[in-house]
Amino acid sequence: MKNKEHPKLKIANAWKSSILLVAAFLFVSQLSAQVDSNSIVVHKDPRIDLLIKKQIQINEETTRDSRRNVPGYRIQVINSSDRNKVFAAKTKIYQDFPELKPYLIYQPPNYKLKVGNFKTPEEADPYLKELSKMFPSGVYVIHDVIEIKLEKPE
CATH class of the missing domain: 1.20.5 (Single alpha-helices involved in coiled-coils or other helix-helix interfaces)
Structure with a gap:
């Protein structure tokens, strides 16, 4: 069954x-x-690595070749512990002297505002006279490391 x-x-x-x-x-x-x-598995195009390497090379060449630091002179415009006063001076310089690059340095407790990249003190004199009129207290030429733009050979 x-x-x-x-x-x-x-x-x-x-x-x-x-x-x-x-x-x-x-x-x-x-x-x-x-x-x-x-x-995590990442699938990417191998050409991305080539592009990254190329961009790194371009960045290094541009930074290295376009500017160089050398001894020179700057004009110290203001040295104050009042941050707002220093920033107001920086703004005024941007407006009145756009060709001068301002450099703001903080050395506790003071802020220092320096301008320009001059190879000689004589090169700074015309700006020194004008800046002394705008900022009557303590504008003077100081020795500093400056940035110079390198001309590319053609």
Whole structure:
């Protein structure tokens, strides 16, 4: 005689098998997710590295070749602990002397405002006279390291 299972028992066994299969799948996928969560895979075009290297080279050449620091002179316009006063002087210089580059230095507790990049003190004299009229207290030429622009040979 054949062993016939009851239909309800067949369905119950099928459900048990399905639940067991889903549970096993979830367990394995959870292990897989834990392994993969510690690493990131990035797919990129290898030409990006070439572009980055080229930009680094351009930046180094531009910075190195366009300016050089040499001994020279600047005009010290103001030396004060009043930050607002120094920034107001810097703004005034930007407006009246756009060709002079201002340099703001903070040496606690004072702010110093220096302007220009002059190779000789004589080169600074015309500006010194004008700045002395605008800022009557303590404008003078000082020895400093200045930036000079290098001319590119053609």
